[in-house]
Amino acid sequence: MTQQARAVETRAVIIRAAAAVFTAHGYGGTSMADICAAADLTKGALYFHFASKxxxxxxxxxxxxxxxIALGDELLHSDQPGLEVLLRLCFELAVQLREDPVSRAGIRLTLESSSLTAPVVTPYEEWIAACDLLLRRAIADGDVRADTDVEAAARFISPAFTGVQVVSDVLTGRADLRQRVIEMWSFVLPSLVVPERWAVLRTLPQEMADAWG
Amino acid sequence: MTQQARAVETRAVIIRAAAAVFTAHGYGGTSMADICAAADLTKGALYFHFASKxxxxxxxxxxxxxxxIALGDELLHSDQPGLEVLLRLCFELAVQLREDPVSRAGIRLTLESSSLTAPVVTPYEEWIAACDLLLRRAIADGDVRADTDVEAAARFISPAFTGVQVVSDVLTGRADLRQRVIEMWSFVLPSLVVPERWAVLRTLPQEMADAWG
Known part of the structure; x- marks a missing residue:
C-alpha cells in the first residue's frame, strides 16, 4: 500500500471507531483517549488525522x-414523480439511520451540535430545500394541490421526519422507524394530494416502505 | 430564613444557573466547576445539593x-373540547420552550440524554399518552373522525412537535416556533377532522396561536 492509501484507510478506521464511541456515549461523554482505544491507535496517530474531538x-x-445527500442526489435528478421520490427518500434515509453506524453517529452529533463551536445548520436547510423542490415537482406532476404552501410544507415535513426518527431512536432504537414513517405519511398526505389522485396515492406510503424501507 | 427555606432557595439558584450553562454548552461541554462559577457557590455547597452532574x-x-405536565394536567382535566386542548397544549409548550430557561435546558438535556446512564424515555411516552387521550376525547366531541388510528396519530403528532421545535431551535433559536406550529397543524388537521366540522375547525391553529402562542 502507498502511504496515501494507508492514510485513507486509517482515516476510515478512525471514523468507524469514533462513530461507535460517539453513538454509545454522546459527544460530551467521549474523549480522544476513548477513540484511540477503540481504533487501536496511538494518540499521535489519531491527532495526525484529526486535530481535535x-x-x-x-x-x-x-x-x-x-x-x-448521495441517496438524495441520484433521486432528485431522476425523472421519477416528485411525491414518490420524496417518500422513497424518507424510507431510504430511515434504513440508513437504522443500519449504518456512521450515519447513526452523524445524526446524533448533529442533534448535539449546539455543544460544538457552531451548531450544524446545513443538513437541516438542505433537507428543507430538497422537500421544497420535490413538492414543486409533485405539483407539476399533478399529484400535489397547486394551492399548497410549498415552503410551509417543506418546513414541516423535514422537521417532522427529524422528530419521528429521534423519538423512534429513544423509544425503540429505531426498530419501529419504518412503521412510524408509514404513519407519518398517512397523516400528512391528505393535506397535500389532489383529490382525484387520492385513490391511487393513498397506498403510496405502504408501497414505498415495501420497496425501500 | 429557616435552614430549610435557604436550602430550597439555593437549590433553585443552582438549577437556574446550571440551566443557563447546559443550554449554552450542552451536557458534555459543562463541568460542575462551570456551574459553581455561574451559581457563585463553592464546590462543597453545590455537591451538598447535587451528588453529580x-x-x-x-x-x-x-x-x-x-x-x-403542570400545563397539561389542568387542560387535560378541563371540559374543553379535546382538539382545542391538544392544539392549545402545543402552543403553550412552544411559549414555555421559547421563554423559560429551565425548560429550554430540560429539553436540550432530554435530547442529549443518551449521554446519561439511561436515556430519558418518560416525557416522550407521557406526551404520546396525552395526545392519545385528547384525540379520543376529540372523537367523542365529534371533531375527529371515528375511524382515526388514534395510537398511530398520537405516535406521530408528539414526535412531529419534537422535530418542529428542535429544528426551529437550530435555525432560529425558536423565534419562528409559533408560526411553525401553526403550519404543522394546518398539514395534520385535514387527515383528522370530520368533514362536516372542517369549515369551523380549519381556522383553529391560527385561533389557538393568537390566544396562547
Missing part, C-alpha cells in the same frame, strides 16, 4: 450528510 | 417535565 465529530457529521 | 441534569429534565 470537534474536528472528528464534524467529519462524522459530514460523512453522514454526504451519505444522505 | 448527572443528578443535576436529571433534576432539570424533571423540572422541565413538571412544568410541561
Amino acid at each position: 470537534e474536528a472528528l465529530a464534524l467529519a462524522i457529521v459530514d460523512a453522514q450528510h454526504q451519505r444522505a | 448527572e443528578a443535576l441534569a436529571l433534576a432539570i429534565v424533571d423540572a422541565q417535565h413538571q412544568r410541561a
